[in-house]
Every structure is written in structure tokens, then in C-alpha cells.
Amino acid sequence: MVIKYNKLVRDKIPEIIEKDGKTCSTTILSDEDYISMLNAKLDEELKEYHSDDNLEELADLMEVIYAIAKAKGYSESDLDKIRKEKALKRGSFNNKILLIEVNE
Numbered sequence: 145m146v147i148k149y150n151k152l153v154r155d156k157i158p159e160i161i162e163k164d165g166k167t168c169s170t171t172i173l174s175d176e177d178y179i180s181m182l183n184a185k186l187d188e189e190l191k192e193y194h195s196d197d198n199l200e201e202l203a204d205l206m207e208v209i210y211a212i213a214k215a216k217g218y219s220e221s222d223l224d225k226i227r228k229e230k231a232l233k234r235g236s237f238n239n240k241i242l243l244i245e246v247n248e
Contacts, residue, residue, distance in 0.1 A: 151181070151184070151185070151188070152173075152178075152181040152182060152184070152185045154207075158170055175215070178215055179212070179215055179216070182208060182211055182212045182215060183212070185208050186205070186208045186209070186212065189201065189204045189205045189208050190205060192204065193205055209223070210223065
């Protein structure tokens with residue numbers, strides 16, 4: 145039986161499949177297709193997080209976000225630096241503030 149996936153997988157997945165006695169076919173994506181598939185993977189992981197609501201799914205989201213940053217030429221530290229700068233300038237989400245309305 146052949147199961148078609150056509151989705152981006154972690155680097156060791158083909159090796160894990162083969163250790164399980166199965167075979168798989170893979171290809172290496174172009175940079176443009178890689179970004180597109182990373183964006184699709186981000187959507188997939190977000191859906192899984194919403195479904196399972198656990199720490200492992202949050203970690204998967206972070207892995208995809210770091211991969212997107214790297215594919216665009218940024219490092220994890222670049223991403224974290226921007227996150228920290230925004231937190232200093234605009235705050236984080238720690239105070240659980242829900243903005244209801246603004247009157248002008």
C-alpha cells in the first residue's frame with residue numbers, strides 16, 4: 145500500500161521510515177518551494193496545537209518558526225532579539241489585557 149503525503153517533514157523522518165522496514169521517496173525543495181512548504185507546515189502545526197493544546201505542539205510551532213527565520217537568512221538569536229525589543233517597547237502578553245474599545 146502506498147500512502148501519499150507531499151508534505152515537509154523533519155530531517156530524520158526518512159531514516160526512521162527505513163528503520164521501520166519501509167521505503168519512501170523524497171526530493172529536495174527549491175528555496176522558494178521550501179518557504180511555501182514551511183508556511184503550510186506552520187498552518188498544520190498550529191491546527192495540531194489548537195487540537196491538542198500541549199507543550200509538544202508549541203515546540204513544533206517554534207521549530208517551524210525557527211526554520212522559516214533561517215530560510216529567510218535570520219538566526220534564532222535574531223528572532224529572539226526582535227521579540228525582546230518588541231516586548232520592551234510594547235510589552236508582552238503577561239497581564240492578560242483584552243482591549244475592548246477605543247473612543248476617539
